[in-house]
Amino acid sequence: MxxxxxxxxxxxxxxxxxxxxxxxxxxxxxxxxxxxxxxxxxxxxxxxxxxxxxxxxxxxxxxxxxxxxxxxxxxxxxxxxxxxxxxxxxxxxxxxxxxxxxxxxxxxxxxxxxxxxxxxxxxxxxxxxxxxxxxxxxxxxxxxxxxxxxxxxxxxxxxxxxxxxxxxxxxxxxxxxxxxxxxxxxxxxxxxxxxxxxxxxxxxxxxxxxxxxxxxxxxxxxxxxxxxxxxxxxxxxxxxxxxxxxxxxxxxxxxxxxxxxxxxxIEPLIAMPSMPDNVVPVSEAAGTPVDQCLVGTCTNGSYFDIATAAAVVKGETVAPETEFVIAPASKRSAEVLAREGRTEDLYAAGVNLSESTCGACIGQGHVPAPDSVSLRAFNRNFKGRSGLPDDSVYLASPEVVAASAIAGEITDPRDMGRDAPSVSLPDDMTRTDAEILGPEPSTEVRKGDTIGSVPLKDPLAEQIAGTVITKAGDNVTTDHIVPANAEVMTLWSDPQACADYTLVRVDEDFPEKARAADGGWVVAGENYGQGSSRENAALELAVLGVDGVIAQSFARIHFANLVNFGVVPLTFADAEAYDNVDEGDTLEVVGDLASQIRAGDEQVTVEVNGEWTFEADVTLTPKERETLLAGGKLSLLKNEA
Missing domain, CATH: 3.30.499.10 (Aconitase, domain 3)
Structure with missing residues (x-):
C-alpha cells in the first residue's frame, strides 16, 4: 500500500x-x-x-x-x-x-x-x-x-x-x-x-x-x-x-x-502594525508605551492562554495608564479559571474580565483611543479592524501582553528577571451543556425585519463592458470591503441594506458610483479579499450590479465567493496593465465572454477605452465555470433542482 x-x-x-x-x-x-x-x-x-x-x-x-x-x-x-x-x-x-x-x-x-x-x-x-x-x-x-x-x-x-x-x-x-x-x-x-x-x-x-x-x-x-x-x-x-x-x-x-x-x-515575537506578517523580535519594539492590552479571541482565549496570563500578573499590578482586558473564549474556560483560582489573581492585578465574545477582535467594544497603542493576543491587526480607522495594533503572545500590561510598555518578558510560569491543564475541564440547544423539528422559524433575501442572478452575459468604478491597492481585506463594526454588522443579514457600506473604507462613494454605473469593474492589486471568509464581501458586489473584479491576485475564499455570486474574477496577466488602468476607464472583454468561459479559455482580452488591450487570466475549474455561467451557485442549484 x-x-x-x-x-x-x-x-x-x-x-x-x-x-x-x-x-x-x-x-x-x-x-x-x-x-x-x-x-x-x-x-x-x-x-x-x-x-x-x-x-x-x-x-x-x-x-x-x-x-x-x-x-x-x-x-x-x-x-x-x-x-x-x-x-x-x-x-x-x-x-x-x-x-x-x-x-x-x-x-x-x-x-x-x-x-x-x-x-x-x-x-x-x-x-x-x-x-x-x-x-x-x-x-x-x-x-x-x-x-x-x-x-x-x-x-x-x-x-x-x-x-x-x-x-x-x-x-x-x-x-x-x-x-x-x-x-x-x-x-x-x-x-x-x-x-x-x-x-x-x-x-x-x-x-x-x-x-x-x-x-x-x-x-x-x-x-x-x-x-x-x-x-x-x-x-x-x-x-x-x-x-x-x-x-x-x-x-x-x-x-x-x-x-x-x-x-x-524561537524567541518572543511581535507583529507590528498593521499586518500579521510584519513580525520582529519583541525586543525591537520594547519600550513602546502601551495604552491597551487584550487577551482572548479564538486564537488565545482558551483556559491555557488565560491561565498563563494570570500566572504572569499574579502578585503584580497593571500599570496605571494601561488597560488590561481578558475575554475567555468560552464559558467553559471561564468556569475552569474560577475553579482553579485564576480569576482571583486576575482581578487582584487590576485586569477586567469581559464576556465570551469575538467583540474587540472585530471592533465591537474596547475600541482603542486615537493616537494610542493596543497590544493584543489576537490573530489580525489589519488597519481599522479594531474599530478605529487609524489604529496602531500589535499582536503578540499572552505572555508578552501580560508582561507589557504590568510594565505599561511593550516588554520582552525575558527581561522581567523571573522564571516563566508553568501552567498545566486540569484533569477535569467538563461543564454543563445547558447553553447548547439540540434539534427540535417542531420549532417555528421566526424571521424578523432583519432578515433580507439573497438575490438570484441571471446567467452570465455574452458581452461585458463597463467603467472601472474604483481602483484599490494591495492586501485589501474583506474588512475593507464590508466593515465589521456595530453599525454595519447589524445589516449583514439584509444584503440590500448592507450594500450601502460596500468598499466605503476604500472609496467612500463606491455604493453610489456602482449603482450609477449599472455594471462595471473593481480593479485591485495583490491578495484582494484576504482575511475573513465573509461572503457579504462578494454578495454585496452582486447586489450593486458589479460585473467583475480584475486583480493581480485573490485570496482563496473570496475568489470562491465571487464565483458563487456570479461576479467575474479575472487576474492581470501582466502587472504593468494594472499600473496603466485608472478609475473611470471603460473596460470591455473582447468577444463573447460566456462562450470563452464555456470553451475553457484560460485568457481573455480586455480593451481599455477602445484604445489599447491587455490579457487577463481566467483561472477557473470546470465546476467554477459552470457556476459562473449560471449566474452563481444559487442560480445553478435552483436550475438543477
Whole structure:
C-alpha cells in the first residue's frame, strides 16, 4: 500500500470526486458544519432558498459569538431567527455568551479524522485535534449542510517538521508568528500545512490550535497536527475520551514541500502594525508605551492562554495608564479559571474580565483611543479592524501582553528577571451543556425585519463592458470591503441594506458610483479579499450590479465567493496593465465572454477605452465555470433542482 501523509488519510476517507493531486479540483464529504451569528444568517437563508428539508451533516452548530452584547434589538432578533432555524432544520444552537465558535466547537464537537466546513475563516483551528477544518463561503456551507459535497482545489501538502522544545517565555503564538515572518500573508496560498516531527509531542492541544488557527493568516487552505497521546488526554479532560482516534502520517510519507522549525531557536515575537506578517523580535519594539492590552479571541482565549496570563500578573499590578482586558473564549474556560483560582489573581492585578465574545477582535467594544497603542493576543491587526480607522495594533503572545500590561510598555518578558510560569491543564475541564440547544423539528422559524433575501442572478452575459468604478491597492481585506463594526454588522443579514457600506473604507462613494454605473469593474492589486471568509464581501458586489473584479491576485475564499455570486474574477496577466488602468476607464472583454468561459479559455482580452488591450487570466475549474455561467451557485442549484 502506498504511504500517505495524514492529510491524504483524512481526505481519502472523505473523497467523493477527483484525485488528491495538487491543483486538481476535489469533492469532499463533510462531517460537521460550523456557523456564527454574522455569517450564519445568510447560510440559513441560502439553506432555505435551496429548499433543503433537514441538515444532513453529522453535526451543524450555529454559535452566537460576534453580536453577544446585542447593542440593537436587530441583533437579538437575528439570534432568534438563528435559534429557530437551527432547531427546526436539525442543527444545534449555542446561546449568546456561551463562547466563540471555534473554542466551543473544539471543546464539545470536533473529533480526530473529521472534516469540518465553517462559515468563518478560522475554522482551520480544528487541525489541532487531527481534523481537517476549512473556512468557506456561506453558499458552500449551506450546500454541505444539505448533503452536497464541498469542492475545493487540492492544496500542496507542506510538511512543517518541528524539532526541539519551546524555551522560557516563548509560546505557540511565537511559532505561528515565526512562520508569518518567514513566509508572509501570501506564503500559504494553495497550501496545507501538516505538522510533524519530535517537536509536535511537546505542544499541548491548545497550543496546536493556536498555530492552526493562524495559518489562515498565511493564506493557507488549512493545517493539521497528528492525533496522539496528547490529543487523547485532552479529549478525556473534556469528557469526550471516546472520540479519540490515533492518526498520523506514515513514516515514509512524501510531501510537496518541507519546512524546518527548531522550536528551541524561537524567541518572543511581535507583529507590528498593521499586518500579521510584519513580525520582529519583541525586543525591537520594547519600550513602546502601551495604552491597551487584550487577551482572548479564538486564537488565545482558551483556559491555557488565560491561565498563563494570570500566572504572569499574579502578585503584580497593571500599570496605571494601561488597560488590561481578558475575554475567555468560552464559558467553559471561564468556569475552569474560577475553579482553579485564576480569576482571583486576575482581578487582584487590576485586569477586567469581559464576556465570551469575538467583540474587540472585530471592533465591537474596547475600541482603542486615537493616537494610542493596543497590544493584543489576537490573530489580525489589519488597519481599522479594531474599530478605529487609524489604529496602531500589535499582536503578540499572552505572555508578552501580560508582561507589557504590568510594565505599561511593550516588554520582552525575558527581561522581567523571573522564571516563566508553568501552567498545566486540569484533569477535569467538563461543564454543563445547558447553553447548547439540540434539534427540535417542531420549532417555528421566526424571521424578523432583519432578515433580507439573497438575490438570484441571471446567467452570465455574452458581452461585458463597463467603467472601472474604483481602483484599490494591495492586501485589501474583506474588512475593507464590508466593515465589521456595530453599525454595519447589524445589516449583514439584509444584503440590500448592507450594500450601502460596500468598499466605503476604500472609496467612500463606491455604493453610489456602482449603482450609477449599472455594471462595471473593481480593479485591485495583490491578495484582494484576504482575511475573513465573509461572503457579504462578494454578495454585496452582486447586489450593486458589479460585473467583475480584475486583480493581480485573490485570496482563496473570496475568489470562491465571487464565483458563487456570479461576479467575474479575472487576474492581470501582466502587472504593468494594472499600473496603466485608472478609475473611470471603460473596460470591455473582447468577444463573447460566456462562450470563452464555456470553451475553457484560460485568457481573455480586455480593451481599455477602445484604445489599447491587455490579457487577463481566467483561472477557473470546470465546476467554477459552470457556476459562473449560471449566474452563481444559487442560480445553478435552483436550475438543477
Amino acid at each position: 502506498t504511504s500517505q501523509t495524514l492529510t491524504e488519510k483524512v481526505l481519502s476517507d472523505h473523497l467523493v470526486g477527483g484525485e488528491l493531486t495538487p491543483g486538481e479540483s476535489i469533492d469532499l464529504d463533510i462531517d460537521q458544519v460550523l456557523l456564527q451569528d454574522i455569517l450564519g444568517p445568510l447560510v440559513w437563508m441560502e439553506f432555505e432558498a435551496l429548499e433543503f428539508e433537514t441538515v444532513e451533516t453529522d453535526v451543524a452548530v450555529t454559535y452566537c459569538d460576534h453580536q453577544v452584547y446585542q447593542f440593537d434589538s436587530a441583533d437579538t432578533d437575528t439570534h432568534r431567527y438563528l435559534r429557530t432555524a437551527s432547531q427546526a432544520y436539525g442543527g444545534h444552537f449555542s446561546k449568546p455568551g456561551n463562547g466563540i465558535c471555534h473554542q466551543v466547537h473544539r471543546e464539545r464537537f470536533i473529533e480526530p479524522g473529521a472534516t469540518l466546513l465553517g462559515s468563518d475563516s478560522h475554522s482551520t483551528t480544528m487541525g489541532g485535534f487531527g481534523a481537517i477544518g476549512i473556512g468557506a463561503g456561506g453558499l458552500d456551507v449551506a450546500t454541505a449542510m444539505g448533503g452536497g459535497a464541498y469542492t475545493v482545489e487540492m492544496p500542496e501538502v507542506v510538511e512543517v517538521h518541528l524539532t526541539g522544545e519551546l524555551g522560557e517565555w516563548t509560546s505557540a503564538k511565537d511559532v505561528i508568528l515565526e512562520l508569518l515572518r518567514r513566509h508572509s500573508v501570501k506564503g500559504g496560498v494553495g497550501k496545507l500545512f501538516e505538522f510533524t516531527g519530535p517537536g509536535v509531542e511537546t505542544l499541548s492541544v491548545p497550543e496546536r490550535c493556536t498555530i492552526t488557527n493562524m495559518t489562515t493568516e498565511l493564506g493557507a487552505t488549512t493545517a493539521i497536527f497528528p492525533s496522539d497521546e496528547r490529543t487523547r488526554r485532552h479529549l478525556t479532560r473534556l469528557g469526550r475520551g471516546d472520540a479519540y482516534r490515533e492518526l498520523s502520517a506514515d513514516a515514509d510519507a512524501t510531501y510537496d514541500d518541507r519546512l524546518e522549525v527548531d522550536l528551541s531557536e
